[in-house]
Amino acid sequence: SLLVPNRFGEAERALRAFLAAHPDHQLAANAQYWLGETHYVRRDYQAAAQVFMESYQKYKNGPKAPDSLLKLGMALANEDRQREACITFAELDKAFPDAPAYIKDSALRQKERSGCN
Numbered sequence: 001s002l003l004v005p006n007r008f009g010e011a012e013r014a015l016r017a018f019l020a021a022h023p024d025h026q027l028a029a030n031a032q033y034w035l036g037e038t039h040y041v042r043r044d045y046q047a048a049a050q051v052f053m054e055s056y057q058k059y060k061n062g063p064k065a066p067d068s069l070l071k072l073g074m075a076l077a078n079e080d081r082q083r084e085a086c087i088t089f090a091e092l093d094k095a096f097p098d099a100p101a102y103i104k105d106s107a108l109r110q111k112e113r114s115g116c117n
Contacts, residue, residue, distance in 0.1 A: 012038040029055065029062030036071055049075035066092060066099040070107055077114045086116035 015035040019028060036051035052072035056065055073088035089111045092099065099107075 008038045008042055029059035029064050032059065033064035033068055033071075036068065036075075040071060040075060043078075045075040045078040049079065060095075066096040066103050069095070070103050070110070073107070073114075074110055077110060082114045082116075085114045086111065089114070089116055 012035060015031050015038065018025075018031050019035065022028060025031075032051065032055040036048050036055055039045075039048035039051060049072055052068045052075060055062075055068040056072060059065055059068070069088055069092040073085045073092065076082075076088060077085040089107050092103070092107055096103070
């Protein structure tokens with residue numbers, strides 16, 4: 001697997017190549033999400049936020065849409081963009097009221113950490 005420490009750059013290139021070659025593939029939404037993760041784990045929060053935002057915009061009904069919104073909010077919070085993070089977490093609650101418990105729990109912790117109302 002390329003998603004192991006020290007291979008995130010390789011994973012990023014492979015995921016970008018996959019998405020360029022197969023933008024409509026059934027796994028494209030997952031690939032887009034994991035592309036964002038390659039940036040997030042390397043603490044490139046600006047790039048991560050961009051990829052997670054694109055992921056949510058392109059694949060709003062995809063299997064990783066709630067995860068993408070959660071990670072978008074987290075990336076924004078890590079860039080000290082608390083207001084935007086809080087808006088993103090609110091969108092997550094509104095768009096995915098039935099999101100899996102792990103997403104709701106993480107979002108709640110992140111909202112508290114970000115000082116969201």
